[in-house]
Structures are given as C-alpha cells and as structure tokens.
C-alpha cells in the first residue's frame with residue numbers, strides 16, 4: 001500500500017456508478033484506506049453485491065442506494081438520506097457515465113440525451129446537492145470527477161461523451177473559483193484506457209471496432225492503467241494532503257493522448273454493415289444490464 005491504510009479515516013465519500021468498473025475499484029481503494037463509502041447506480045443487486053464484496057475485505061464501510069442521477073429529486077433525497085442517517089459527506093466522486101460508439105449522423109435525439117444527461121446533468125445535480133449542504137453547514141468538501149482525455153483532444157464517434165465530459169471540466173474550473181471561499185475543492189482525473197466490462201461492451205463491441213482508444217499497444221507505456229494507480233490519484237485529491245489543489249484536471253494515461261491514438265479516429269474505415277453489427281452487439285449488452293435496473 002502506497003498510502004497509510006488509515007489515511008482516509010473520518011472521510012465519508014459518495015461514488016456515483018460505484019457498483020461496477022472504475023467506480024467499484026475506487027470504492028474498494030477508498031474503503032481500504034479507512035473511508036466510509038456510499039455507492040450509487042440503478043441496479044440494486046449489482047450495488048448490493050459490490051458493497052458486500054468490499055465489506056468482506058474491509059468491514060462494514062460500504063453502503064449503497066439505487067439512484068438515477070438524471071433525476072434531480074432522487075439525487076437530492078438520496079444525498080439527504082446519507083446526511084441524516086450517517087452524517088455529512090466529506091467527498092464526492094462524479095464517476096457514473098453512459099457511452100457507446102456511433103456515427104454522429106445516425107445518433108437519435110434520445111441516444112444523445114442518454115449520454116449527455118447522465119454525464120453532464122448527473123454530475124451537476126450531485127455536485128450541487130452535496131455543495132449546497134456543505135455551504136449551509138460551513139463544512140469543507142472535495143469533489144473529484146472522472147473525465148477522459150477527449151476533453152483535450154475530442155474524439156469522433158463518441159461526440160456526446162466528449163462534449164459532456166468537457167462540460168464537467170468547465171464545471172470543475174468554474175466552481176473551484178466560486179466555492180473556494182467555502183473550503184470546497186473541485187478537481188478531476190482524465191484517465192486513458194482502464195478496461196472495464198461495461199465500457200468495453202459499449203466502446204469495443206465487435207472485433208472491427210477495436211481501435212487505438214481501447215488498445216494497450218497504442219499506449220506509449222505499452223500497457224493499460226491499473227486500478228490502484230487511478231485509486232492513488234483520486235485518493236490524493238480527496239484527502240487533506242491536496243488542500244491547496246483545486247480546479248485541476250490531471251491526466252493519467254501512460255502518455256496515450258500525447259501519442260494521438262487515444263480517440264476513435266480509427267473507426268473512419270468502418271462500413272455501414274460493420275456499424276450495424278457494432279450497434280447490435282452494444283445494444284444487446286445494454287439490454288442485459290437494463291433488465292437488472294431497480295430505478
């Protein structure tokens with residue numbers, strides 16, 4: 001362990017999208033360093049199992065709520081429940097996201113909305129609901145958002161995601177200044193590829209759609225990122241050790257975006273038929289996950 005195992009003792013951290021992938025990895029990392037962790041997602045069973053798995057390792061430190069972050073009233077009520085039943089949050093990780101690859105000319109308004117509202121509205125609603133309480137009660141707080149290197153480069157075929165993540169980057173810089181006087185810090189991380197099941201089903205659904213953005217051999221360091229590496233960065237930003245850092249987005253990608261292959265530009269060669277196959281494969285994965293949703 002790089003950091004002291006109790007360095008987050010006394011911290012209470014909400015991680016949206018904490019039942020799977022990176023969010024679950026972050027929940028495990030923060031709980032293993034002494035924090036109480038609250039995880040959100042739309043599938044009760046997935047959340048319950050993730051919390052139970054981590055709690056078997058660290059003791060009763062992880063709690064869950066089924067919340068759709070696109071629903072402001074649900075977000076406000078769920079943040080209120082944490083405050084009332086456990087105590088004030090000290091940190092928030094805006095990590096939940098939706099995404100899939102698609103030619104932009106073919107995206108339906110609902111497809112655009114599904115991605116943009118989850119990434120942008122969800123992060124704003126959750127940040128505002130925690131931030132308002134911190135300000136009213138004179139408490140410090142730390143917000144860390146999980147962005148992506150497309151905020152620097154853009155990326156074809158994932159345009160709503162690149163746009164919405166850039167908006168959350170703007171929120172990070174803006175509120176860092178507006179809320180600094182309350183002791184509230186906002187920072188973000190911009191990871192390169194850290195393969196997770198759901199993300200790879202959405203971004204890499206067929207062999208034909210496997211391009212630079214999701215390939216380890218395109219990373220100058222020659223490998224994917226490891227969860228503990230991302231965990232250590234997020235831990236630092238959530239901790240009191242980063243008290244003078246605010247408004248920053250830190251890239252963690254082994255040099256990926258500087259070498260250029262971090263986007264989906266390689267999909268320019270996909271035919272209409274290959275796109276239809278990719279869409280069918282991604283939608284089948286979505287439908288399987290949607291059948292498990294509780295909210």
Ligand SMILES: CCCCC/C=C/C(=O)SCCNC(=O)CCNC(=O)[C@H](O)C(C)(C)COP(=O)(O)OP(=O)(O)OC[C@H]1O[C@@H](n2cnc3c(N)ncnc32)[C@H](O)[C@@H]1OP(=O)(O)O
Nearest residue numbers: 097098099100102108110111114192193199213279282286
């Ligand atoms: C350098 C490496 C970087 C990697 C960066 C990674 C970034 C990420 O963010 S990966 C995160 C991936 N994880 C997820 O997406 C998890 C959440 N996903 C979901 O909830 C679903 O998969 C969702 C994205 C499809 C959204 O679900 P929901 O809100 O329930 O939306 P609908 O199923 O009702 O669909 C809305 C709309 O979108 C159209 N659509 C869905 N999938 C596709 C697709 N693969 N291709 C084209 N269009 C799609 C769907 O047809 C609906 O539109 P209408 O048909 O017009 O109703």
Ligand SMILES: NC(=O)C1=CN([C@@H]2O[C@H](COP(=O)(O)OP(=O)(O)OC[C@H]3O[C@@H](n4cnc5c(N)ncnc54)[C@H](OP(=O)(O)O)[C@@H]3O)[C@@H](O)[C@H]2O)C=CC1
Nearest residue numbers: 017020021022041042043068069096097193194196198199
């Ligand atoms: N994996 C990677 O290489 C990279 C990932 N990222 C970012 O990291 C974050 C995590 O991605 P990753 O772990 O890979 O992917 P996952 O799909 O595993 O994580 C997304 C999570 O968001 C939750 N979620 C989606 N929509 C909602 C909603 N409306 N309300 C509440 N929760 C929701 C999902 O749970 P449920 O479906 O149950 O609601 C899921 O747990 C994302 O922000 C992604 O953009 C950035 C760069 C690279």
